[in-house]
Structures are given as C-alpha cells and as structure tokens.
Amino acid sequence: MDATTGGLAAATATGPKMTARDVTVHYGPKKAIDKVSIDVPTDVVTAFIGPSGCGKSTFLRTLNRMNDTVASARVEGDITLDGEDIYATSMDVVQLRARVGMVFQKPNPFPKSIYENIAYGPRIHGLASGKDEMDQIVENSLRRAGLWDEVKDRLSDSGTAMSGGQQQRLCIARAIAVDPEVILMDEPCSALDPIATAKIEELIHELRGRYAIVIVTHNMQQAARVSQRTAFFHLGQLVEYGETSEIFTNPRQERTKDYITGRYG
Ligand SMILES: Nc1ncnc2c1ncn2[C@@H]1O[C@H](COP(=O)(O)OP(=O)(O)OP(=O)(O)O)[C@@H](O)[C@H]1O
Numbered sequence: 001m002d003a004t005t006g007g008l009a010a011a012t013a014t015g016p017k018m019t020a021r022d023v024t025v026h027y028g029p030k031k032a033i034d035k036v037s038i039d040v041p042t043d044v045v046t047a048f049i050g051p052s053g054c055g056k057s058t059f060l061r062t063l064n065r066m067n068d069t070v071a072s073a074r075v076e077g078d079i080t081l082d083g084e085d086i087y088a089t090s091m092d093v094v095q096l097r098a099r100v101g102m103v104f105q106k107p108n109p110f111p112k113s114i115y116e117n118i119a120y121g122p123r124i125h126g127l128a129s130g131k132d133e134m135d136q137i138v139e140n141s142l143r144r145a146g147l148w149d150e151v152k153d154r155l156s157d158s159g160t161a162m163s164g165g166q167q168q169r170l171c172i173a174r175a176i177a178v179d180p181e182v183i184l185m186d187e188p189c190s191a192l193d194p195i196a197t198a199k200i201e202e203l204i205h206e207l208r209g210r211y212a213i214v215i216v217t218h219n220m221q222q223a224a225r226v227s228q229r230t231a232f233f234h235l236g237q238l239v240e241y242g243e244t245s246e247i248f249t250n251p252r253q254e255r256t257k258d259y260i261t262g263r264y265g
Contacts, residue, residue, distance in 0.1 A: 017042040017182055017212040018063060018100075023077035025058050025067065032058045034236040035077070040182070045204060045213045047223035047244065050233035051259065056216045059233065060184050063214065064100035065093055081182070098125055100182040101175030106191050107167035109159030109174070114151050117159040117170055118142065121178040137177055145173035146203050165196025172203065176211075183207070185215040189222065201226050220260060224248050232256045 016039035025033035033055045040046055040063070048056040058067065065086060067073040079086050086096055098121065109117050118138045119128075128134035138155070142148040147169045151162075159170050168188055175183055185204075189197040204213060204226045217223050223230055223244065230247040232240045232255070240247060240256045251257045 015042070016040055017082065019078075019080045020059075020062070021078040023059065023062055023075065023079060025055070025062060025076075026072075026074045027058075027070070028072040032236055033062070036233075036236075036238045037077075038231060038238060038241055040212055040214055041229060042212050043209050044228035045208050045215060045226050046229040046231065047227035048214065048216045048231050048233060049218075049220060049223050049259075050239075052218070054233040055236045056233050057186050060186055060214060060216050063182070063184055064097050064102055065091075066097075066102065068093065094124075098178040099180055100184060101178065101180040103168070103171050103175055103183065103185045103188050105187040107164055107171050109162070109167050109170050111158065111160050113156045114142075114159050114162070114170065115155040117174050118177045121174060125178055127178065141173040141177040144176050144207070145169045146199065146206070147173055163196070165192050165199055168192060168196070168200060169203065172200075172207075176207075180211060182212040182214065185213065187216050187218060190218065197222075220248070232259060234259070 018040040019038075021037045023033060023036045024031065036059055048060060050056055061067045062075050062079060067075055075087065081096070081099065085091070110120065112120070115138055118141050119134050122128050122134060122137050128137055139148060142151060147166065150166065159167065162170060172183070189200050192200065201222065204215065207213060215223075215226060227244045229241065230244040231238055232247060232251075232253075234255050240251060240253045247256060248260055251260060
C-alpha cells in the first residue's frame, strides 16, 4: 500500500482537523521522517505506534512546530490546521501551540501553585476578563481533566508536590485551559504506574470528540484501548494507517504484521 493513499483513505466524514503532505524531517544530515502524508481526524483519537527511533515523536512534534526549538531540525512538506498552513511565515507560533496543545512523556508542571499552572496560559492569551472568569476557567479545566475533586481544597499548593499521575492530569488541564482544538500526547503514561495510566486512558476517552487527540505510544495494548485510528511508523516512514481494529486484526502490510505480532520493536 502506498502510505499517502492509506493516510487519505482513513479520513473521517467530518473532514480532517489537520493534514500532512509529504512531510520530511532531517536532523542535520540525518533523515528522521520520510515523506509522511496523513490526515488527523477531528472527532477521534489517533495513535502513532512503531519501534523505538522510528520517528513517532519527531512527526508528532511537526504538528505544532515543536521541532522549531531544535536547531538541527529541518521540516519540509505541508501541514495544515483547518486548511491553514501552520509553517506559513504569518503563523503565530504561540497561538498555534495553544490551538495544538502538547502533553509530554514526563509530567512537567510549572514550579507554581496548581491554580497558577492552569491560569498561566489563559492569562497570556487574554482569555479571562477578571478573577471570577479565571476561577471558572481553572475549575472547568480541572474538572475536565478529572482532577477538581482531588485538588479543589488545595489550589494554592505547588503543582510539583502532586503524585506523577496527578501531575500529568494537571498538564492535561493546563493544555485544556487555553481551549485547544488538538491535543498531542507524547507517551503520556510511560512514567506512570498502572493505576495512574488507567486514569489517563479514561480521561482520553472522556476528552474524545471535544478535541482531536493524537497519542504516541510504545504500548500496543494502550493504542488498541484508547484509539480509533492507528498509524504505524517504521524507519521514518508511515507504513500503514487505518481503523485501529483493522490495523490490529487485519494489517495489510507485512511490516505492520511483524510489529504487532511482536517480531520486532
Ligand atoms: N534532537 C535530535 N537531534 C538529532 N537526532 C534526533 C533528535 N531527536 C530525534 N532524533 C533522531 O531521529 C530519529 C527519530 O527519533 P524519534 O524520537 O522521533 O523516534 P521515536 O519513534 O519517537 O522513538 P522513541 O519511541 O524511542 O521515543 C532517531 O534516530 C533519533 O535518534
């Protein structure tokens, strides 16, 4: 199968939230991503899977221009958000990263209070006109991230003093607070224990439909549990992309079959 065709075929009826066409990424002379084309649907969770070093994180980071922060990285090809070229010189990158939020492998709350972790983004984006409105954004974001009941009586405690799982949900709440359209998650559970992982997976289910979600995961069971679309990457290429149930039960490509049956990776 041609990777481009596979990417296009898996788009949903509502049309893609983001599109990537012939995206190639180099770090210096080394090619990490090779002509990847894919559509990210609006209303489902998309999982990126593949063996270590295949380029999942690199590709994820092209979707909100996080690779701009890596001096040696060079991105070619076209990526759009609602049809708009995100690499256009007119694109405000701060605004883009609010619209396309990111949650990292290791929870990284600011060394500030729980309240301030959430309020920081809305404040710099001017989303609240006063304290009452900010309080409401903080509460709504924490509720949506399934954290409100656990923290409502200690909003002034430090975000870094929470458990790892709570910190990760705080980071998700922080991304939600600026009203994103897409949330990118780069192995969000790899530093968490099974109970905290289950809570994040539950949360992903609850957030589905409200945001386009893309998750990079090493864990195939997790991809099968949380996603409706799966993209399999190998050696910088998008090998196969489709319905998660199809990818796991009836992969079309030999390389996908080998990976999901544990032959490598
Ligand atoms: N900042 C960087 N500078 C140079 N090379 C990099 C950089 N980041 C990633 N790479 C290289 O690009 C390739 C793809 O890496 P990437 O982290 O995107 O893969 P991955 O599939 O997400 O891997 P993992 O699952 O291990 O996180 C690898 O060969 C990696 O060594």
